[in-house]
Amino acid sequence: MIIAIANNKGGVGKSTLAVHLATWLHRRGRSVILADCDTQQSSSEWVREVQPDLRTETYRDADAILNEFPSLKNEAEFIIADGPGSNSETSRALLLLADFALVPCKASMLEVRALAKVTEVLRQAQDIRGGMPPSVIVLSMVGKNYRLTKDMKDAATALSLPVASTSVTLRQIYADAPGQGTVVWDMKARTRDAANELDRLFAEIMPGTACEPTAATKEIPA
Ligand SMILES: Nc1ncnc2c1ncn2[C@@H]1O[C@H](COP(=O)(O)OP(=O)(O)OP(=O)(O)O)[C@@H](O)[C@H]1O
Numbered sequence: 001m002i003i004a005i006a007n008n009k010g011g012v013g014k015s016t017l018a019v020h021l022a023t024w025l026h027r028r029g030r031s032v033i034l035a036d037c038d039t040q041q042s043s044s045e046w047v048r049e050v051q052p053d054l055r056t057e058t059y060r061d062a063d064a065i066l067n068e069f070p071s072l073k074n075e076a077e078f079i080i081a082d083g084p085g086s087n088s089e090t091s092r093a094l095l096l097l098a099d100f101a102l103v104p105c106k107a108s109m110l111e112v113r114a115l116a117k118v119t120e121v122l123r124q125a126q127d128i129r130g131g132m133p134p135s136v137i138v139l140s141m142v143g144k145n146y147r148l149t150k151d152m153k154d155a156a157t158a159l160s161l162p163v164a165s166t167s168v169t170l171r172q173i174y175a176d177a178p179g180q181g182t183v184v185w186d187m188k189a190r191t192r193d194a195a196n197e198l199d200r201l202f203a204e205i206m207p208g209t210a211c212e213p214t215a216a217t218k219e220i221p222a
């Protein structure tokens, strides 16, 4: 299945989620390809440092995705596609082919309003493919004591997109991980909360894939 991590807005946590989700699935014995669809190619480089045996592919534009994704789909159980921050043609191509879309979004009304762009692309995809890919908003970089406001809930409801009940908290450790070529499960200091929240999030949005994790990704007791 193709899982697109998409939001035209830049810097909302797409690559962070893509690298962690691909690694999480791989370490649970699933076959995974990280499809880096951002010309900056930061997630494929990051994955190669974290998990050299996890296959990565890079795609330079929408044509490459439309031409090559259909056969790629037969080569692994999960294609985790990291979308670009600004190229809407590429996002459109991704959402046309995706079986499931993860839409990271910073937790503010402004950001939720900006999601209208993603929903527009999802609707276009729906018209062309005869159905919208199941999609879920993942709130990212949220403050520790943050609660989803009624305004934001209403805005998400109006977009007909569910919001994952587990959010990704704003933590220095996420910002440090790419520079260290690692993922939160492998970082020694201050990682327990981040590691556990990603385990919870992925178990929530990827039901049926929570098979026995390797020692490195086992939930650390509180
Ligand atoms: N939960 C978090 N807490 C703190 N920093 C974060 C978190 N998630 C991501 N970051 C940092 O925020 C920045 C943007 O994240 P990321 O690169 O994952 O976003 P993106 O949507 O892929 O961006 P782009 O659109 O440019 O590709 C990075 O420096 C990343 O390390």
Ligand SMILES: [Mg+2]
Residues within 6 Å of the ligand: 014, 015, 016, 038, 042, 082, 083, 084, 085
């Ligand atoms: Mg990115």
